[in-house]
Amino acid sequence: MSTAVAQNRGLGAAIWDYLTTVDHKKIAHLYLASGGFFFLIGGLEAMIIRIQLMKPGNDFISAGLYNEMITMHGTTMIFLAAMPIIFALMNAVVPLQIGARDVAFPFLNSLGFWLFLFGGIILNVSWFTGAPDAGWTNYAPLSTTSPGHGVDYYVMGLQISGAGTLIGGINFLVTIVNMRAPGMTFMRMPLFTWTVFVTSTLILFAFPALTVGLFLMMFDRMFGSAFFDIALGGNAVIWEHLFWIFGHPEVYILILPAFGAFSEIFSTFSKKRLFGYSAMVFATVLIGFLGFMVWAHHMFTVGLGPIANSIFAVATMAIAVPTGIKIFNWMFTMWGGSIRMTTSMLWSVAFIPTFTIGGMTGVMLAAAAADYQYHDTYFVVAHFHYVIVGGLVFGIFAALHYWWPKMFGRVLSEKLGKWTFWLFFIGFHLTFFIQHFLGLMGMPRRYWTFQDGQGLNTGNLISTAGAFLMAIGTIIFLINVIYVAVKGKQASGDPWDGRTLEWSIPSPPPHYNFKQTPLVRGLDPLWVEKSEGKKGMTPAEPLGDIHMPNPSILPFMMSLGLFIAGFGFIYQVDNKVWLALVFIGMGITFGSMLTRSLKDDIGHHIHKEDLEKGAGE
Amino acid sequence: MRGWMRKFRSLILFGALTLILSGCGVDNISALKPEGYGSDLIFDLMMISIAIMLFVFVIVMAIYTFVLIRYRQKKGQEDFIPKQTEGNKALEIIWTVIPIILLLVLAVPTVQATFDLADKSGQTDEDALTIEVTGNQYWWHFNYAGQEISTSQDLYIPTGERVYLDMKSSDVIHSFWVPSIAGKMDTNPGENVNTMYLEAYEEGVYWGQCAELCGPSHSLMDFKVIAVSPEKFDQWKEDMQNIDPEAQPETASAQEGQELFQNNCMSCHAIGSAAAGVGPNLSNFGNRTMIAGILDPTKENLVDWITNPDEIKPGNQMPADLVSEEEASKIADYLLQLDHSEVTPESAGGNSNEGNNE
Numbered sequence: 005m006s007t008a009v010a011q012n013r014g015l016g017a018a019i020w021d022y023l024t025t026v027d028h029k030k031i032a033h034l035y036l037a038s039g040g041f042f043f044l045i046g047g048l049e050a051m052i053i054r055i056q057l058m059k060p061g062n063d064f065i066s067a068g069l070y071n072e073m074i075t076m077h078g079t080t081m082i083f084l085a086a087m088p089i090i091f092a093l094m095n096a097v098v099p100l101q102i103g104a105r106d107v108a109f110p111f112l113n114s115l116g117f118w119l120f121l122f123g124g125i126i127l128n129v130s131w132f133t134g135a136p137d138a139g140w141t142n143y144a145p146l147s148t149t150s151p152g153h154g155v156d157y158y159v160m161g162l163q164i165s166g167a168g169t170l171i172g173g174i175n176f177l178v179t180i181v182n183m184r185a186p187g188m189t190f191m192r193m194p195l196f197t198w199t200v201f202v203t204s205t206l207i208l209f210a211f212p213a214l215t216v217g218l219f220l221m222m223f224d225r226m227f228g229s230a231f232f233d234i235a236l237g238g239n240a241v242i243w244e245h246l247f248w249i250f251g252h253p254e255v256y257i258l259i260l261p262a263f264g265a266f267s268e269i270f271s272t273f274s275k276k277r278l279f280g281y282s283a284m285v286f287a288t289v290l291i292g293f294l295g296f297m298v299w300a301h302h303m304f305t306v307g308l309g310p311i312a313n314s315i316f317a318v319a320t321m322a323i324a325v326p327t328g329i330k331i332f333n334w335m336f337t338m339w340g341g342s343i344r345m346t347t348s349m350l351w352s353v354a355f356i357p358t359f360t361i362g363g364m365t366g367v368m369l370a371a372a373a374a375d376y377q378y379h380d381t382y383f384v385v386a387h388f389h390y391v392i393v394g395g396l397v398f399g400i401f402a403a404l405h406y407w408w409p410k411m412f413g414r415v416l417s418e419k420l421g422k423w424t425f426w427l428f429f430i431g432f433h434l435t436f437f438i439q440h441f442l443g444l445m446g447m448p449r450r451y452w453t454f455q456d457g458q459g460l461n462t463g464n465l466i467s468t469a470g471a472f473l474m475a476i477g478t479i480i481f482l483i484n485v486i487y488v489a490v491k492g493k494q495a496s497g498d499p500w501d502g503r504t505l506e507w508s509i510p511s512p513p514p515h516y517n518f519k520q521t522p523l524v525r526g527l528d529p530l531w532v533e534k535s536e537g538k539k540g541m542t543p544a545e546p547l548g549d550i551h552m553p554n555p556s557i558l559p560f561m562m563s564l565g566l567f568i569a570g571f572g573f574i575y576q577v578d579n580k581v582w583l584a585l586v587f588i589g590m591g592i593t594f595g596s597m598l599t600r601s602l603k604d605d606i607g608h609h610i611h612k613e614d615l616e617k618g619a620g621e
Numbered sequence: 622m623r624g625w626m627r628k629f630r631s632l633i634l635f636g637a638l639t640l641i642l643s644g645c646g647v648d649n650i651s652a653l654k655p656e657g658y659g660s661d662l663i664f665d666l667m668m669i670s671i672a673i674m675l676f677v678f679v680i681v682m683a684i685y686t687f688v689l690i691r692y693r694q695k696k697g698q699e700d701f702i703p704k705q706t707e708g709n710k711a712l713e714i715i716w717t718v719i720p721i722i723l724l725l726v727l728a729v730p731t732v733q734a735t736f737d738l739a740d741k742s743g744q745t746d747e748d749a750l751t752i753e754v755t756g757n758q759y760w761w762h763f764n765y766a767g768q769e770i771s772t773s774q775d776l777y778i779p780t781g782e783r784v785y786l787d788m789k790s791s792d793v794i795h796s797f798w799v800p801s802i803a804g805k806m807d808t809n810p811g812e813n814v815n816t817m818y819l820e821a822y823e824e825g826v827y828w829g830q831c832a833e834l835c836g837p838s839h840s841l842m843d844f845k846v847i848a849v850s851p852e853k854f855d856q857w858k859e860d861m862q863n864i865d866p867e868a869q870p871e872t873a874s875a876q877e878g879q880e881l882f883q884n885n886c887m888s889c890h891a892i893g894s895a896a897a898g899v900g901p902n903l904s905n906f907g908n909r910t911m912i913a914g915i916l917d918p919t920k921e922n923l924v925d926w927i928t929n930p931d932e933i934k935p936g937n938q939m940p941a942d943l944v945s946e947e948e949a950s951k952i953a954d955y956l957l958q959l960d961h962s963e964v965t966p967e968s969a970g971g972n973s974n975e976g977n978n979e
């Protein structure tokens with residue numbers, strides 16, 4: 005039981021601080037940095053793909069390497085870039101928005117991060133030994149028969165990082181249910197928190213399907229079982245079902261928090277409360293629910309028969325209704341408002357037409373019979389990039405510009421932000437709009453090369469040019485981040501005239517977030533107080549000692565153990581000597597778990613007197 | 622009168638869309654230029670969905686543009702606090718109900734088309750032609766059920782009638798796709814036989830491709846569907862049924878090639894009506910539109926292909942350096958004279974690779 009830990013400085017101390025932190029705000033930094041790093045790797049892979057497809061018959065990279073590129077591009081972007089950046093935002097914002105001092109399980113929060121990171125590292129180590137090449141969907145039997153260890157890396161990497169995601173999801177579910185400030189009923193929760201709540205529920209139900217699928221695949225490839233081996237009575241289509249039972253909700257896991265961020269941004273920069281708040285909440289829950297019912301729309305051409313295809317077609321179309329409700333409510337939030345075109349508002353505004361196009365092609369794809377033409381073509385590639393980039397990546401950029409001051413205490417440069425936006429936005433539409441037509445003109449996806457004389461040359465060239473613009477836009481964003489870190493000025497607690505609780509405390513927040521837990525008296529609680537002429541929140545409790553958890557290296561060690569064991573599992577196929585790594589790795593993990601169980605760690609208190617002096621801020 | 626006007630307007634919109642979109646792509650591979658029953662049906666469904674979607678898009682963009690222009694914060698109004706509206710029940714019901722109606726309008730033809738394309742009732746007909754399609758890394762095998770015809774890569778079908786396909790895979794999942802005459806269907810390994818049908822309206826050579834990632838040479842797994850008139854098709858069928866795999870070629874080089882082929886290649890390949898082996902059935906090879914699906918059918922290319930298959934189609938099963946270049950040249954002479962039928966891709970309107978670009 006110590007008082008507030010003294011602040012040591014120096015690089016070593018700072019690294020140790022991040023390795024052991026259980027503070028959700030620092031974990032947010034970690035998620036953002038590693039997610040951002042993987043985003044750059046995934047982007048580099050995308051550029052190589054587009055360079056290869058710049059002209060017909062190109063041989064910039066070999067066919068085998070190309071398949072590794074597309075596999076790693078998809079896997080990296082979904083699991084290692086999009087998910088962690090979403091988790092960065094969740095960690096940075098949700099506890100603040102609900103007026104909590106922490107998440108429900110700070111230790112698990114840290115464990116979730118390290119599991120994700122070590123899983124991601126395993127996946128990318130495969131670049132040095134032969135990467136997975138069966139597509140990000142990893143269909144059997146292409147994956148089970150893929151030579152080398154590429155697919156093993158996929159299986160181990162995703163299994164470990166998936167466990168981290170599942171832990172993170174459960175943590176946020178409990179946090180949101182249990183730790184809301186007094187007065188914050190469910191129907192007063194900011195929409196971002198609502199979407200994180202639904203997303204966490206989806207994680208809870210979807211990721212186990214992936215876990216099971218990956219275990220079956222792992223046993224097939226490493227221990228001689230035959231779940232997917234037809235010759236021994238297995239069934240290859242089962243993988244497709246398991247993958248998409250996870251994979252389809254995954255799309256909504258990603259997109260819903262972006263919807264939440266847009267809702268906050270539209271509302272703040274229009275100076276209006278969200279139009280149709282309760283309808284928005286209902287739509288969010290409905291999208292989450294329907295997201296589970298439609299996985300087979302990825303499998304219309306598998307041969308499920310017309311009855312199954314029709315059912316899944318109609319169920320899929322139904323999702324357009326709640327999504328449409330959202331689009332109209334966003335526009336009516338701006339209606340009658342006073343719109344400020346900041347960079348984050350620019351991204352949000354650009355999201356509406358882009359995502360509408362993505363949604364429309366989604367409905368087109370849902371028409372099962374028509375999907376017999378669209379499926380596995382560039383039309384699909386165009387569609388899901390419109391949804392995932394136009395929805396999620398636009399959302400991430402919008403949210404980062406919006407919450408950057410809260411996360412880092414500095415406001416990003418608006419000027420550089422707008423450059424990023426316009427280059428990325430124009431580049432994006434150049435790259436992907438034309439791909440709708442390429443697909444309909446007969447270009448299947450995952451093609452290493454296309455032949456001359458099929459009318460596909462111009463479209464592909466334009467698409468590649470657009471990709472370069474997106475890359476330049478991203479580089480300018482990086483410059484912006486570095487420039488602001490070096491030259492930026494300290495941001496105020498409430499730089500945007502915000503409406504929700506996170507803007508009622510300093511930027512960046514002290515590590516206990518709220519000196520006194522706020523009393524929530526309505527939707528947009530800070531706005532409620534401001535409109536009554538008050539400067540800050542009314543506290544719900546007197547000033548008192550604050551209990552905080554202690555930092556711990558154990559989450560790092562547990563993940564490191566699994567990381568080591570992962571290599572053991574992969575290579576014991578070649579030589580049983582590698583089993584040693586399995587035992588060492590699992591030993592480290594179980595040892596850390598034992599330590600955690602046996603050692604009493606009841607955290608520390610920040611005393612009332614120190615709070616009054618402003619310590620720890 | 623006004624209702625009539627509205628119908629007329631949607632007809633114009635529909636027509637304009639058709640015109641614009643059908644300007645896209647090459648005749649024999651574009652899904653936007655339907656040349657058969659399946660692709661035609663799907664094209665109509667596509668047009669209905671695009672029309673509905675454009676209608677929605679126009680409305681969204683109209684509100685969007687208005688809002689962004691009208692409600693931008695103006696200079697000197699920084700302190701203006703807008704009215705905090707909670708929502709509007711009537712509006713919200715409208716934008717819930719209208720999309721539901723629009724989706725129902727789309728759902729009905731979708732379900733109809735889905736069942737239509739899965740219709741197998743004609744397959745029980747005695748005259749119906751059923752072809753067993755097998756996907757392999759990275760080539761297609763076609764076995765004409767009950768006809769004792771076996772071929773690879775080039776699929777001959779008669780125009781104007783439904784040809785049923787029973788499809789499976791011998792290794793990984795592939796997907797059979799001929800955009801201009803039908804949609805696509807996966808070929809699964811195991812006992813999972815999928816069915817679909819092809820019906821081409823006109824004679825022609827239609828390009829097909831594999832649409833499901835199946836390995837390094839996925840993008841090189843091309844095939845052609847050659848639609849010929851029923852008369853020509855009967856002729857072709859008869860010619861194919863009467864192949865004598867042992868027939869002596871005319872030139873000396875080709876005769877040597879035949880012997881080399883029988884000694885080196887027959888363990889994987891076959892000529893005549895034999896079923897699929899490890900490699901493609903090479904009956905009718907001299908008439909093929911392409912070598913290995915992607916190379917122009919010249920002798921030079923064929924020799925190249927025999928000696929260096931992995932450079933042309935990475936990851937394929939054919940061993941390199943099985944024969945010397947000289948031997949390959951003789952085998953090529955032999956294979957290129959295997960033109961068992963007068964009915965060729967040219968008689969269906971040529972290898973329409975040329976002249977149709979955009």
